[in-house]
Amino acid sequence: MRIREWQEILRDVIESGAEPDGWRAVAGDRSQGLGEDLYLGHPGVGVYHLKTYAKNPFSVRGVGTQVARNLDDEIGSYLPEDDDSRFAVRSAPDGEDAAKEQATRLEETIKAHADAPTTPDALFEDVMDAVESPAFGPMEYDSYGRPENLDRLAEGFEEAEELLNAELDDLIGEDDVDRGFQ
Incomplete structure (x- = not known):
């Protein structure tokens, strides 16, 4: 060990x-x-x-x-x-461009969930996907x-x-x- x-x-x-x-x-x-x-x-x-x-x-x-x-x-x-x-x-994004791309995906995810019926689990999973949580x-x-x-x-x-x-x-x-x- x-x-x-x-x-x-x-x-x-x-x-x-x-x-x-x-x-x-x-x-x-x-x-x-x-x-x-x-x-x-x-x-x-x-x-x-x-x-x-x-x-x-x-x-x-x-x-x-x-x-x-x-x-x-x-x-x-x-x-x-x-x-x-x-x-x-979560690990930090690799560089400024990757950070901006993740921020855009996260913003779109939050907007999509704000405009449609959702569950807490679905929101959590979609946010984790947007920020590429490993x-x-x-x-x-x-x-x-x-x-x-x-x-x-x-x-x-x-x-x-x-x-x-x-x-x-x-x-x-x-x-x-x-x-x-x-």
Whole structure:
């Protein structure tokens, strides 16, 4: 198991070439300590686990790894099929022309949905297509705690959980984020 910086894991997701709307996620607070846990899964790519924390309001740090190369029925049952929450991964457009082109597509998409009956899911998917998001889908998220499925995944990937916790705790210690005012 190779532990890497969390943004490298997101680059893997972006560059995976997987069907963008096939991703699913579950996230919440870490079970012990500062920060958050995130599992991202796709049937054609596998499952990634990331642990992050906010060093300050402008900087997020973290670590991650691929915990499974495929999404079997057991693991897949812990990731949401449909949920009220959504997530998306996005990389910046390549240059000013690409940014203008995406902005035009996004504007046209919003206008089309404003002029016709639509659903929140249809709007979300069309917006993700307009901005060329490489990964998006349903997400189970608890901003005040941990979803049960987050704990189930942690139990299933116990070794990765321990290693990632140790690496993240080292980062937190190096940044002196674990200390209060004295």
